[in-house]
Amino acid sequence: MRRGQFFRKKWPYLMLLVLALAFPVLFPSRYVLQVVTMSCVFAIATVSLNLILGYTGQVSLAHAGFFAIGAYGVAITTKAGLSFWLALPLSALLAAAVSFFVGLPTLRTRGSYFAIATLCFGVIVSIVAGSWISLTGGHTGIVGVRLPDPIPLPPLGEIGFHSKAAQYYLVLVFLLLTLFVMHRLVNSVQGLSFVAVRNNEVLAGSVGINTFATKLLSFVIASFFAGLAGGLYASLMRSVSPDVASINLMFSWVVYLLLGGAGTLAGPVVGALAISALTESLQFLAEYQLLIFGALLVAAMVYCPRGLVGLAETAGRRVKVYYRRRVGMRSDLEG
Amino acid sequence: MILRVEGLTKRFGGLLAVNEVSFHVERGEIIAIIGPNGAGKTTLFNLISGLLRPTSGQIYLEGVPIAGLRPHQIARKGIARTFQTTALFDQLRVIDNLVVAHKLRTAHGLLATLFHTRRWQADREKSLARAVEVLEFVGLREKALNPVPTLSQEEQKRLAIGVALATEPKIILLDEPTAGLIQEETDGIMALIKKLKAAGVTVCVIEHKMRLVMDLAERIIVLNYGNKIAEGTPEEISRNEAVIQAYLGGEYAA
Numbered sequence: 001m002r003r004g005q006f007f008r009k010k011w012p013y014l015m016l017l018v019l020a021l022a023f024p025v026l027f028p029s030r031y032v033l034q035v036v037t038m039s040c041v042f043a044i045a046t047v048s049l050n051l052i053l054g055y056t057g058q059v060s061l062a063h064a065g066f067f068a069i070g071a072y073g074v075a076i077t078t079k080a081g082l083s084f085w086l087a088l089p090l091s092a093l094l095a096a097a098v099s100f101f102v103g104l105p106t107l108r109t110r111g112s113y114f115a116i117a118t119l120c121f122g123v124i125v126s127i128v129a130g131s132w133i134s135l136t137g138g139h140t141g142i143v144g145v146r147l148p149d150p151i152p153l154p155p156l157g158e159i160g161f162h163s164k165a166a167q168y169y170l171v172l173v174f175l176l177l178t179l180f181v182m183h184r185l186v187n188s189v190q191g192l193s194f195v196a197v198r199n200n201e202v203l204a205g206s207v208g209i210n211t212f213a214t215k216l217l218s219f220v221i222a223s224f225f226a227g228l229a230g231g232l233y234a235s236l237m238r239s240v241s242p243d244v245a246s247i248n249l250m251f252s253w254v255v256y257l258l259l260g261g262a263g264t265l266a267g268p269v270v271g272a273l274a275i276s277a278l279t280e281s282l283q284f285l286a287e288y289q290l291l292i293f294g295a296l297l298v299a300a301m302v303y304c305p306r307g308l309v310g311l312a313e314t315a316g317r318r319v320k321v322y323y324r325r326r327v328g329m330r331s332d333l334e335g
Numbered sequence: 336m337i338l339r340v341e342g343l344t345k346r347f348g349g350l351l352a353v354n355e356v357s358f359h360v361e362r363g364e365i366i367a368i369i370g371p372n373g374a375g376k377t378t379l380f381n382l383i384s385g386l387l388r389p390t391s392g393q394i395y396l397e398g399v400p401i402a403g404l405r406p407h408q409i410a411r412k413g414i415a416r417t418f419q420t421t422a423l424f425d426q427l428r429v430i431d432n433l434v435v436a437h438k439l440r441t442a443h444g445l446l447a448t449l450f451h452t453r454r455w456q457a458d459r460e461k462s463l464a465r466a467v468e469v470l471e472f473v474g475l476r477e478k479a480l481n482p483v484p485t486l487s488q489e490e491q492k493r494l495a496i497g498v499a500l501a502t503e504p505k506i507i508l509l510d511e512p513t514a515g516l517i518q519e520e521t522d523g524i525m526a527l528i529k530k531l532k533a534a535g536v537t538v539c540v541i542e543h544k545m546r547l548v549m550d551l552a553e554r555i556i557v558l559n560y561g562n563k564i565a566e567g568t569p570e571e572i573s574r575n576e577a578v579i580q581a582y583l584g585g586e587y588a589a
Contacts, residue, residue: 181449188448188455189462192435196424203422206384207502208410208439217445 020172024165033164039276040171041233044178046256046268048225051182053254054262055191056218057198059111061250062102062118065125066095066223068245070230072129075142075240084148088231095227096220103219107212119247126245141241145234167236174232175269178225183265185221194218195263255293259300261307270308337362337506337537338383338414343392343402345378345561352378354561355392360506365528365538367552369545369572371581374558376541377419380508384416385409396505411439413505417495419514419541425483429475429494432483433466436501440465465501472534473497473527489520493527506537513544525551549573557581 007014024033045067052060073091078084106117129136136142148170150158161167185191196204197211205211234240243249252275260271275293282289304311338360345353353375360366368376381387383394385406394402396412404412424432441458448455470476473493478486486494492512499507512528513521525547531538542548548555549569557565557572559581565572572578 184449184451189434189438189441189459190445190448192427192431193438195426196435199424199426200422202386202406203418203424203498204435205406206386206410206416206418207436207498208407209435210405210407 024168028165030164033168035276035280036273037164037168037171037236038233039273040168040175041229041236042253042256042276043269043272044171044175044229044232045226046253046260046272047175047178047182047265048222048229049253050257050262050264050268051185051194051225052215052218052222054257054264054267055186055194055198056215058107058215058219059115060118060219060222061115061247061254062099062106062121063222063226063253064245064247064250065118065122066099066226067230067233067249068125068129068240068242069095069098070227071234071240071244072136072142072230073227074231075145075234076135078146078235079142079144084146084235085151088148088228088235091231092224092227095230096224099220099223100216103216107215107219122245122247122250126242129242129245136242139242141239141243142234143239145238145240147238148235171232171236174228178228179265179269181221181225186265190217255297257307259296259307261309261311264306264309264313267307267309274308336360337397338539339395339398340379340383341393341395343379343382343394344390345375345382345387346390351561353382353389353558356558356561356563357392358556358563358566360537360539363532363535363537364553365532365540365551367548367555368539368541368558369543369548369555370558373560375561376558377510378561379558380416380510380541383409384414384508407439410502410504413503414508415499415502415504415506416508417492417499417510417512419510421488421491421495423483423491423495423498427483428479429481429483429486430463430466430470430479432494432498433469433501434462436498437462437465437503440503465503469497469500472500472530489516489523492516492520492524496524496527496531500531500536504536506539507531509538509540511541511543513542513547521547 023036027033045063049060049063052058070091073094074084074087077087077090102118102121106114106121109117129141130139132138148161150160152158159166161170186194193204193209193214196209197214201211204214230244233244256271256275257268258271259275260269261267279289282292285292300307306313336359340359341357343353343356344351356375356379368379370376378387382389382402385401385404385408389402392402393400396414399412401409401412424435427435441462443452443454443458446452467476467479470479473496475490475493475497478490483491483494496507496509496512509528513524516524521544528538528540528551540551552569555567555569555572556563557575557578564577564581565575567575
């Protein structure tokens with residue numbers, strides 16, 4: 001009975017999961033897989049940006065900085081001989097630790113001041129990456145980063161990551177892990193307190209929520225996953241350069257998030273995949289692409305401020321209301 | 336005695352918003368704070384709830400000094416408040432407003448949230464039970480799953496009181512709970528405040544509607560220009576010369 005209910009409620013998600021798993025079979029092209037894999041890496045970054053920006057309402061522009069810390073962390077430590085499987089969590093933890101100390105002063109500011117303070121941090125990371133030549137290789141960056149080490153699997157040999165399909169599945173696993181963590185967070189009292197801080201910080205404080213600690217927690221978790229995405233990026237692209245800390249990358253995530261739907265779980269994933277696909281199919285427009293994105297962004301902000309997912313939800317609700325009215329069903333109380 | 340305020344002063348530059356105000360609140364009573372606009376009533380609430388730091392003076396909750404603590408610390412100690420312009424989490428559903436307001440009485444960490452431990456489930460059930468209990472108390476049981484903006488003005492004011500109640504306070508500070516309501520709605524809120532008292536909650540209310548104050552409060556404190564000019568039962572206050580002068584005009588001398 002419970003299991004039956006589970007399938008009845010979650011079947012759209014299971015369908016999506018099956019589709020995601022079958023993707024490399026349906027589209028075996030190396031080019032397509034590479035594009036989708038990288039969009040999934042950026043989806044992880046966007047999903048984590050959503051926690052601090054979408055749910056907690058703090059416009060952090062330091063995200064590319066933490067992505068870069070994760071990327072350089074993995075590149076440097078794996079070059080030094082550390083296993084990728086240790087380097088990745090350590091680099092993500094490093095990003096989280098740095099964000100803790102960045103958050104302590106910057107989260108005391110609000111609104112656009114916080115945006116500017118975090119933007120500065122991103123710029124600092126990019127300058128450090130470009131100038132600390134002995135560690136980061138300066139502007140040329142680090143090339144020849146190792147692919148993720150193969151995972152030994154005794155009876156069958158091992159799982160290697162040379163094929164694009166294997167790289168795709170690797171990133172998919174981390175994307176699902178990130179989504180799982182976000183799902184648990186958002187659908188909990190903890191998640192409610194993030195939204196409460198975004199919604200009314202004064203009231204949140206007066207009902208006993210430590211608003212500063214709540215913002216800091218959100219910032220640190222978001223940065224952890226940004227670092228994780230950066231680590232995957234370095235290993236799969238096999239190189240890093242100061243560009244990974246650039247404002248361009250950061251703003252493309254913001255665009256993914258806003259077009260997909262900030263403050264929703266699916267929004268950032270939808271945004272990252274849809275916009276990446278659009279970018280690829282609009283390659284022939286070269287620099288005029290930006291014109292289209294600019295127009296899209298303005299249109300989205302005016303007509304569907306909650307993005308594609310918000311649009312879909314509203315449409316879904318209208319259909320439901322219409323259906324209920326026709327059937328004459330009473331709305332049931334259910335949590 | 337549950338709350339004791341001693342020589343509380345708040346100075347904004349050259350303006351003395353609250354000047355050496357002292358009073359106390361007994362457990363289980365309803366006390367009203369009245370005074371003309373700009374008398375310092377809301378500032379007094381902001382000081383007690385930690386939104387502002389007092390320039391000098393002390394506040395004791397059950398004998399423990401709390402002046403200068405941050406708002407969330409004071410909420411945890413057991414003082415809840417509502418705001419004059421109804422403050423709610425209008426992006427959350429009605430029930431989630433109450434669940435999140437009960438968070439301070441739960442104690443699970445981040446890992447418990449991620450792994451849905453037994454502790455997390457127990458806290459979740461406790462918070463939901465409290466939320467439903469409060470919803471029933473304020474008469475919004477049927478609106479549990481509604482988005483806040485669909486509630487009427489009066490329902491929103493009830494919910495605001497509910498949000499304060501969900502924190503399991505020892506004393507609740509209501510800042511003009513009937514502002515902007517018509518007569519019938521005001522009666523509804525008044526009945527709710529009486530219900531609070533019956534349930535053993537200590538209430539301190541700022542109110543402008545005299546009829547309501549006289550009917551509700553056991554004791555009244557009158558502020559004018561930041562000073563406490565009178566304190567007493569409704570009877571005494573309605574006869575007090577300084578109070579009549581403050582409300583009807585004329586020269587006021589301490």
